[in-house]
C-alpha cells in the first residue's frame with residue numbers, strides 16, 4: 001500500500017472544481033469508479049467533470065451518468081482546480097497526460113501494484129480488487145455518502161469487471177461484502193452482468209471467432225496465446241473489453257499458466273496482454289517490456305512488428321516459467 005486515503009480525502013476536500021479521469025482503453029472499473037465518485041462529490045457540493053481519454057463504447061450506456069462523461073479531444077476547455085486520476089498513473093491518460101503534468105494538482109487513486117504513486121495526494125492499494133472498492137471506502141467513510149441506486153450500479157460494474165464477475169483470485173470477502181451492500185442499495189447483478197457480457201455487437205463476437213482461430217499453445221502446455229491483427233479488426237475500433245473477451249480463451253485451458261493476447265497496433269507497434277495463474281507474476285514479464293499491471297493481469301506495448309514482438313515475448317515467457325518452475329515437472 002502506498003500513500004494514504006486520509007490525504008486523498010483531505011486533498012479532494014480542499015478543491016472545488018474537479019476533473020475526474022482514468023486510463024486509455026477504459027474498462028468498467030475505471031468508468032464505474034469515475035462516475036460513482038463524480039456523483040458522490042457532486043452530492044457534497046463539488047463541481048465535477050468526467051473526461052475519458054478515449055471515447056466510451058456504446059455498451060457503457062447502461063452506466064448511470066455516463067451521458068455526462070465527455071471524451072477527450074484537443075479543443076476541450078480544461079480549467080480545473082485539481083484532477084483525480086483513477087485506476088492508473090497520470091502517464092496513462094492519453095491526450096490528458098500533458099494537462100495533468102502542467103502543474104495542476106493531481107490526486108491519484110489506484111490498485112495497480114506497479115503504480116509508484118505520485119501527485120498532491122495518492123493512495124495505491126494493490127489488495128483492492130478494483131479501484132471501485134477504494135472509491136466505496138472513500139465516499140462512505142469520509143463523506144458518509146448515501147449509496148444511491150446510480151452510485152451502487154456504477155460501483156458494482158467496477159467490481160464485477162475487474163474480478164471477472166467475482167471469479168478471479170483478487171476477489172476477497174471484503175469485495176463480496178461491498179458487492180452485497182451495493183445490491184442492497186439497488187445494483188442489479190443479473191442486469192449488470194447482461195450489459196457487461198451479453199450485450200456485444202455481432203462484429204465484436206465475430207472478432208472473437210477470428211481471434212480464437214489463432215489459438216496456439218507451447219509444447220509444455222503452459223503458455224497459450226491468441227493473436228489479433230489489424231486486418232481482423234477492420235474498420236471497427238478496438239475497445240478495452242475486447243482484451244477480456246479474447247484472453248479468456250487461452251486461460252480456459254487447464255495446463256495454461258500464462259495466457260497472452262498479442263495485438264497488432266501499428267506495423268511497428270504490438271501490444272501484449274498477460275493473464276496468469278498459480279504463482280506466475282504477469283506484471284513481472286510486462287515490466288521487462290516497459291509495461292506493468294497486477295500479478296495476475298498485466299500488459300505492455302512493444303515497438304516491434306507483431307511477428308518479432310511475439311517471438312521475443314514468448315521466449316522470455318518460456319524462460320520465466322522454467323525459472324519459476326524450478327525442478328518441478330510441468331503439471332500437464
Ligand SMILES: [Mn+2]
Pocket residue numbers: 029030087111129130131162
Ligand atoms: Mn482496475
